[in-house]
Amino acid sequence: MIGSRRAAADGARPDGVANAPLLRVTDLRLEVPGATGPVAAVDGVSLEIAAGRVLALVGESGSGKSLTALAIARLLPDGVVRRSGQLWFEGVGALERLPERAMRAVRGAEIGFVFQEPMSALNPVMRVGEQVREAIEAHRGRPRGRAARQRAIELLAQVGIPEPELRYRAYPHELSGGMKQRVCIAIALAAGPRLLLADEPTTALDVTVQAQVLELLAALRRRSSLAMLLITHDLGVVAELADGVAVMYAGRVVEQAPVEVLFRAPLHPYTVGLFRSLPRLDGPRGRLVPIPGSVPPPGERPAGCPFRNRCAAAVARCAEQEPRLESVAQRHAVACWRPGAVTP
Amino acid sequence: MSGGGGALLEVRGLEVRFPVRVRGRRRALRAVDGLDLEIGPGETLALVGESGCGKSTTARAILRLVEPHAGRIVFEGREITALRGRRLKPVRRRMQVVFQDPYGSLDPRMRVGQIVAEGLVIHRIGTRRERAQKVARLLERVGLDPRCADRYPHAFSGGQRQRIGIARALALDPSFIVCDEAVSALDVSIQAQVLNLLAELQRERGMAYLFIAHDLAVVRHVAHRVAVMYLGRIVERGPVDAVFERPLHPYTRALLAAIPSADPARRTIGSGARNPWRVAGDPPSPVDPPSGCPYRTRCPVAVAACAEPPIPRVEAAPGHVAWCRRPDAEPAPAHGDSQGAHL
Numbered sequence: 042m043i044g045s046r047r048a049a050a051d052g053a054r055p056d057g058v059a060n061a062p063l064l065r066v067t068d069l070r071l072e073v074p075g076a077t078g079p080v081a082a083v084d085g086v087s088l089e090i091a092a093g094r095v096l097a098l099v100g101e102s103g104s105g106k107s108l109t110a111l112a113i114a115r116l117l118p119d120g121v122v123r124r125s126g127q128l129w130f131e132g133v134g135a136l137e138r139l140p141e142r143a144m145r146a147v148r149g150a151e152i153g154f155v156f157q158e159p160m161s162a163l164n165p166v167m168r169v170g171e172q173v174r175e176a177i178e179a180h181r182g183r184p185r186g187r188a189a190r191q192r193a194i195e196l197l198a199q200v201g202i203p204e205p206e207l208r209y210r211a212y213p214h215e216l217s218g219g220m221k222q223r224v225c226i227a228i229a230l231a232a233g234p235r236l237l238l239a240d241e242p243t244t245a246l247d248v249t250v251q252a253q254v255l256e257l258l259a260a261l262r263r264r265s266s267l268a269m270l271l272i273t274h275d276l277g278v279v280a281e282l283a284d285g286v287a288v289m290y291a292g293r294v295v296e297q298a299p300v301e302v303l304f305r306a307p308l309h310p311y312t313v314g315l316f317r318s319l320p321r322l323d324g325p326r327g328r329l330v331p332i333p334g335s336v337p338p339p340g341e342r343p344a345g346c347p348f349r350n351r352c353a354a355a356v357a358r359c360a361e362q363e364p365r366l367e368s369v370a371q372r373h374a375v376a377c378w379r380p381g382a383v384t385p
Numbered sequence: 386m387s388g389g390g391g392a393l394l395e396v397r398g399l400e401v402r403f404p405v406r407v408r409g410r411r412r413a414l415r416a417v418d419g420l421d422l423e424i425g426p427g428e429t430l431a432l433v434g435e436s437g438c439g440k441s442t443t444a445r446a447i448l449r450l451v452e453p454h455a456g457r458i459v460f461e462g463r464e465i466t467a468l469r470g471r472r473l474k475p476v477r478r479r480m481q482v483v484f485q486d487p488y489g490s491l492d493p494r495m496r497v498g499q500i501v502a503e504g505l506v507i508h509r510i511g512t513r514r515e516r517a518q519k520v521a522r523l524l525e526r527v528g529l530d531p532r533c534a535d536r537y538p539h540a541f542s543g544g545q546r547q548r549i550g551i552a553r554a555l556a557l558d559p560s561f562i563v564c565d566e567a568v569s570a571l572d573v574s575i576q577a578q579v580l581n582l583l584a585e586l587q588r589e590r591g592m593a594y595l596f597i598a599h600d601l602a603v604v605r606h607v608a609h610r611v612a613v614m615y616l617g618r619i620v621e622r623g624p625v626d627a628v629f630e631r632p633l634h635p636y637t638r639a640l641l642a643a644i645p646s647a648d649p650a651r652r653t654i655g656s657g658a659r660n661p662w663r664v665a666g667d668p669p670s671p672v673d674p675p676s677g678c679p680y681r682t683r684c685p686v687a688v689a690a691c692a693e694p695p696i697p698r699v700e701a702a703p704g705h706v707a708w709c710r711r712p713d714a715e716p717a718p719a720h721g722d723s724q725g726a727h728l
Contacts, residue, residue, distance in 0.1 A: 259655025277645025
């Protein structure tokens with residue numbers, strides 16, 4: 042087996058050994074420029090996703106969840122540096138060592154992307170069908186010309202776009218937000234990837250449209266065993282779609298568990314805080330219990346546990362030593378000196 | 386409630402149209418299409434509905450930021466629909482707004498103190514010293530260090546900026562604040578802080594809120610009453626518990642059915658047991674709204690008669706009203722994947 046620090050898994054392997062992961066991220070560290078030199082924005086993140094499973098990466102702005110996804114795709118913005126970490130993709134190998142040319146083939150063919158803002162992900166002056174066709178033709182051995190056009194229309198139909206022949210000729214501005222996001226999903230699927238990186242894919246959508254897009258993602262995953270890294274701040278979306286959850290705070294994974302375990306028995310005070318500050322349709326109405334303060338930016342994170350300044354259960358040890366992510370039960374890991382000290 | 390009685394704000398028959406061109410032809414987009422609402426002192430009315438339903442335009446018309454095409458707006462016992470210039474100014478003091486985008490709604494070239502004091506300066510209230518004292522008190526009240534007054538907005542996080550926006554709204558002691566998606570852009574832990582602050586301020590100062598939001602769980606937490614908008618009209622309104630627990634209108638049911646379950650043991654997505662009220666596709670264009678009930682083209686229980694106006698008004702309980710011909714109809718059970726992928 043590889044690496045001793047591997048985190049509790051994503052729920053794919055009940056015995057903790059069986060099927061090998063599709064993607065394994067080990068000890069990822071990303072740095073951004075700070076006032077006095079580089080500071081860690083992502084600090085020692087390890088993740089695994091098995092084929093056909095959905096791992097949700099949950100956290101608030103600044104937690105490092107989007108940077109983690111961009112690092113997997115090797116699309117880090119200028120100035121952000123991968124200081125360390127392995128990105129192992131089944132059948133391809135170490136992504137971090139691939140030349141850019143080879144990586145370009147992996148993007149699309151193995152790893153597809155869907156982002157929050159469908160409008161900015163699409164080319165505004167190109168017909169949406171042509172954009173899907175372009176994504177199909179971009180990869181070697183794929184259909185071209187009329188066959189590619191036919192395949193694009195099939196893809197538009199698959200993602201639930203009505204009258205796909207007609208919509209093929211539409212420009213992005215002629216489509217609603219939900220339809221644009223479906224086009225983005227069609228583009229992401231064009232070359233048949235095994236992993237979809239979905240960064241807040243429904244955040245910009247209305248709730249009825251969000252439900253439709255979540256249905257689509259669930260159907261894709263079920264029928265084509267597409268694995269997903271689902272990045273979201275919305276615990277409702279997590280509950281609906283994820284198998285496993287990794288909760289990120291200040292650049293670290295602070296808790297990881299199968300979704301039903303995390304929702305039933307969260308152990309990290311931050312995870313508990315997220316649940317308690319969430320207004321619910323079914324729970325009691327009264328006052329919400331917010332987490333005091335806000336996420337510290339990289340470079341201003343406290344020594345020891347990065348959450349201790351906001352934590353109701355913090356003790357002296359939390360300031361002295363940083364807790365590592367450790368298993369507390371099968372497939373449930375938490376980085377906390379006092380797991381369970383704050384109850385939901 | 387035709388006389389408005391104790392209402393702080395009363396809106397009757399509000400219409401807002403925008404000129405648009407559709408394939409070269411001039412048309413009217415009916416953003417708000419005959420809307421009635423009232424808000425009592427110290428009350429929170431939530432206006433919910435999807436993007437494009439006209440909820441923000443309704444608020445902007447009430448604030449007199451867009452011209453209504455028809456209708457009456459009565460605020461603090463006075464009709465303000467046609468007031469302009471100098472006569473509108475005293476009204477503006479009493480109604481304020483907190484916007485969604487904490488980054489775009491504060492002038493980056495002004496110091497926080499100037500931003501919060503701007504209304505006081507415009508209305509020539511207090512001396513410079515008194516204004517500075519008031520700004521300090523307000524900043525403290527919304528949970529910021531009074532010394533923040535000397536800094537610029539860029540130095541603050543999204544949640545802190547939203548607190549600055551709230552302090553600015555409070556400066557003129559309004560009786561009414563429009564919160565237009567005021568917490569939607571905030572992270573959940575920060576959102577809870579700001580929602581609690583808004584609730585405290587309402588208790589202290591007795592202000593009324595028109596709370597525009599798309600997140601129904603947030604609405605259930607903050608609102609006393611809720612009005613559900615669809616294509617420029619209110620299709621259902623009532624006390625928040627009544628509307629959420631015993632919804633009458635199929636569109637209200639669709640909105641509630643679309644909310645993720647927040648419990649992985651009770652998934653609705655991909656479970657094959659799709660809620661039959663869940664709605665497919667997108668709303669029709671407000672340039673060409675359907676005749677009769679605006680929701681009939683997507684409604685699972687619509688019948689031919691739904692195309693004929695007028696739409697019956699149903700009152701399930703005092704104050705809980707919907708406009709629907711078939712409020713008791715049940716749809717046929719749906720199948721899991723009817724609108725998912727067809728792989």
